Amino acid sequence: MMRAVLPRRFVPITATVLAVGAAVLVPQVTDQTTSQPTAVQAPAQVSTQTSGKHDDFVIVGHRGASGYRPEHTLASYELAARMGADYIEPDLVTTNDHVLVTRHEPEIGGTTDVATHPEFAARKKTKVLDGTPLTGWFTEDFTLKELKTLRAKERIPAVRQHNTVFDGHYQIPTLQEVIDLTKRLSRELDRPIGIYPETKHPTYFQQQGLALEPELVKTLNRNGLNRPDAKVFVQSFEVANLKALDKQLRIPLVQLTSSAGAPYDFVASGDPRTYADIVSANGLRDVARYADGVGPSKDQVIPVDATGKLGTPTALVRDAHRAGLVVHPYTFRVENSFLPVNFRSSTVAAESGNLFGEIAAYRQAGIDGLFSDNTDIVVAAEAESR
Helix, strand or coil: CCCCCCCCCCCCCCCCHHHHHCCCCEECCCCCCCCCEECCCCCCCCCCCCCCCCCCCEEEECCCCCCCCCCCCHHHHHHHHHHCCCEECCEEEECCCCCEEECCCCECCCCECHHHCHHHHHHCEEEEECCEEEEECEHHHCCHHHHCCCCECCCCCCCCHHHHHHCCCCCCCEHHHHHHHHHHHHHHHCCCCEECCEECCHHHHHHCCCCHHHHHHHHHHHCCCCCCCCCECEEECCCHHHHHHHCCCCCCEEEECCCCCCCHHHHHHCCCCCHHHHCCHHHHHHHCCCCCEEECEHHHHCCECCCCCECCCCCHHHHHHHCCCEECCECECCEHHHCCHHHCCCCCCCCECCHHHHHHHHHHCCCCEEEECCHHHHHHHHHHHC
16 A cells, blocks of 8 residues: 655644644643743654645644634644644734734633633723624733733633633733744744734724734734745735735735625725625725735635535635635634534534535635634645545
8 A cells, every 4th residue: 555645744644633632732820921831741753754746725723723722822823733734823912011912802701711800800891892892801901911810711612612621721822922832833843833813803903092013013023024935924804904014014914704794994984895895806806906815704615505505616716816816714613513514413513524525625616725623634634635
């Protein structure tokens, strides 16, 4: 039997999630402003050979390996890299003292133990986030030192009950800590690990005098990552901040889109265009003037039909490629609740379905990469496709 020759990012397909997870460096649980990881004994690295053919399909660890660890933690990011992700994705929000940290949203009641801290009870408030009232605790009301006293927890415990084992063990990372992690892992794994940061709710933070963009540019410059060959993408669901960043950054920018609604900066300025307009052929040609890629919701690439099954691909990939844009849709997850009906294994939301099949359908549609909570499955699917 012939032995497969795989790119270096591939881990053995027979490796279990737990085996890979054993290699993760678990950050110390301290109350200090910064923490250093403590090494857990890692298994010996398995040697793989590189292929002569360059594989340019991009695998992004969505919020890290969030199918296996609480999202946006150093442990989640590290596990995604060890599973074979090309990039890890930190969502960026800011503290009151203007330090960029990684959370999916500025509201942190659902992803940290802040509600159990009586000293922060008075910080709970209702704010208007992109036009919608939201009650909770917000990162911009905390200093970095205060945020470092909190611990991350699983965002969707009903679906990912196994991730709750790690509740309370990890701090909220800064962007700098994520960059430091990727530098260390790039050396250790002998392959570059990139970052794919998203500016979260840029208009919201600009209105509070805590704009994300200057700090992002400053951090990338400080780390030597603002150069054309740096392994970095920057993404946003808004448009104006990407256009501004296009004048300051020399790295690829990605316009995120959704299957409903409109960029909030459009809403705030009275611009009537929607995400549907952005992914039209004309809209994508306009995106190409300031960005290098588009990150659509996966149902904008292949919608589901009236029965919930995966339908027929739209023209999005073709039109994006004609405009010179790469296409990196989100989010590919293994649980039945996130899969089209024809790829589910049962009616139980938390059980695993056929993510391999869904990935194959989207690869057939011509996408250039994808975001996934389950890096190991995407890497295994890549190996099988070769």
